[in-house]
Amino acid sequence: MRQSTYETDTDIQDRAILVSLVTPDIKRGPGDPEHSLQELVSLAETAGVEVLTTLTQNKESVDTKWFIGKGKVEELRALSDELGATTAIFDQELSGAQVRNLEETLDLKIIDRTQLILDIFAQRAKTREGIIQVELAQLSYLLPRLSGHGKNLSRLGGGIGTRGPGESKLETDRRHIRNRISDLKSVLDEVVRHRTLHRERRRKSGVQQVALVGYTNAGKSTLLRELTQADVYVENQLFATLDPTSRNLELPSGKEVVLTDTVGFIQNLPHDLVAAFRATLEEVCEADLVLHVIDSSSVMRDDQIAVVDSILSELGAAGKPQLMIYNKIDMCPAEEKGLFPTGGADTLAISAFNKDDLQRLRQTIQDKLSGDTRTFLLPAERGDLIALAYRTGEVLEQAVDGDYIKLTVELNKQDFEVHGHKLAAYAEQV
Secondary structure, rough: OOOOOOOOOOOOOOEEEEEEEEEEHHOOOOOHHHHHHHHHHHHHHOOOOOOEEEEEEEEOOOEEOOOOOHHHHHHHHHHHHHHHOOOOEEOOOOOOHHHHHHHHHHHEEEEEHHHHHHHHHHOOOOHHHHHHHHHHHHHHHHHHHOOOOOHOOOHOOOOOOOOOHHHHHHHHOHHHHHHHHHHHHHHHHHHHHHHHHHHHHHHOOOOOEEEEEEEEEHHHHHHHHHHHHOOOOOOOOOOOOOOOOOEEOOOOOEEEEEEOOOOOOOOOOOHHHHHHOOHHHHHHHHHOOEEEEEEOOOOHHHHHHHHHHHHHHHHHHOOOOEEEHHHHHHHOOOOHHOOOOOOOOOEEEOOOOOOOOOHHHHHHHHHHHOEEEEEEEEEEHHHHHHHHHHOOEEEEEEEEEEEEEEEEEEEEEHHHHHHHHHHHHHHHHH
């Protein structure tokens, strides 16, 4: 019996050939196949794989048995023998039967794009919540691929190196895995409950929430660190951030809001991964303002913007107030810096390392979160209501009127709906 992936030495680096199939449907779809393959190189390197070369097959349609066609499989076999490859990584998602056929013919470990992304998440997950979310996504991906894999089953779940849900789980029957998925979902339901309670407490206290979203490696964590001096992990690699990080951000007025970093998006982000991380990504749905961070130096920035917009729509956050931040402007050629649509109130071009740009961003966030000006006449002894007014909006003016305090407060619509009515209702009784 072939040795399980889980018994291999983790010090042995995978040596991979990356394979992409280009069909007319793929050409017509969103994104560029060539860029997708380049992105696959970055993903493989992020996972610790040595990339030997890439191989592209142009074909009218997908080969149901071999995915890339029998002739191309033979070419891939000869190339892998010549280069000493141990792994073939495909840029599209493969069926269980295709994985089995390719493994038996090539004698290579076969990984597809979805499994590679899941594996990177498995490497990066540090918190209990993150580990549970990744395992749920992996098992959801593997469940429909269990039938008929036999001795290849342990390899299918292997990913790069020895990470993954584990051989012992994968060799059990479907019922066992479905039970494990059900257990993980129950744990995540509890996570959702705790997050919801936490968000409700923050909202009741009048604290506004701002969420950072964007394509992976757009610079969200760097922006969080530079804006808040947060001690967060920042690295020039894909999916450096998995677990959401929240920090207080002080605006020019002195008011503080909560700024939350979220996991980066990528084209063809596995659906199971989005579903598993939904509890985390709900921070975006609850935000008063979404900061969409864009890598302005990327040649594929327009496609990346479209990917992020699509996932936000899937999450139900498409209608949230949004500020488009063209980051990394310092890395753009001089002739491109004037090409970004930054004339409106909803766009900004910045460098996260420029203090003046960061101050402009803080001011823009404050302006976006501001709203209508309202006046409340509150009893002087009601310190709780006066404090609520200061927490909820920006107090522009305060005056003493006998036994009452007259406050002129700038409130955005959402904050007025949550807290302003409490102030207004009491003021109307005076």
